């Protein structure tokens with residue numbers, strides 16, 4: 001199935017925290033969007049891989065995704081090497097996205113920066129026809145996404161552009177709290193984590209408000225680019 005946008009995320013919930021407003025906005029415009037999770041986040045403080053897959057499915061339904069797949073790479077220990085690149089190349093060729101949204105270029109969690117480089121490299125390599133891959137026994141033609149944009153995660157990075165997610169803020173929150181095992185839940189007896197305090201969700205809101213404020217709207221999500229983006233009508237910018 002062809003997708004318009006493929007979001008690649010090191011952990012289930014990275015996409016929801018980083019760019020689910022943008023995802024929901026494009027789904028509402030009729031675009032087909034999917035998420036490729038690289039790991040099951042099995043080394044996270046709270047939850048289990050099984051719970052996180054169920055939560056991912058719930059978030060996928062909330063966001064109206066056309067596809068969600070988990071490559072089950074080893075959490076924390078995956079590398080930017082041929083074996084991992086090939087798995088992502090196969091997914092890119094399977095979904096043929098025009099745009100890929102990838103992890104933050106650097107962040108507190110090393111998997112985010114690592115996932116970012118791995119995804120960027122795989123997007124480029126996917127366009128090299130002499131790298132041969134198959135899916136269900138069928139040869140896959142080369143495919144290179146036109147753009148790779150990086151969403152911003154925990155650490156502040158100055159965005160190259162901000163997407164207005166104001167009409168989709170509630171949906172973003174809904175998709176985040178679908179990961180019940182990860183975020184604030186007074187009934188959860190597991191050890192507290194960096195992201196399980198009520199303040200973490202306040203921080204997510206503050207970040208969205210700050211990015212929104214920078215373009216004079218209520219809520220925004222910031223992205224960095226890999227190559228210069230162009231317009232042919234200055235009135236397209238807001």
Ligand SMILES: [Zn+2]
Nearest residue numbers: 010011014109
């Ligand atoms: Zn993460």
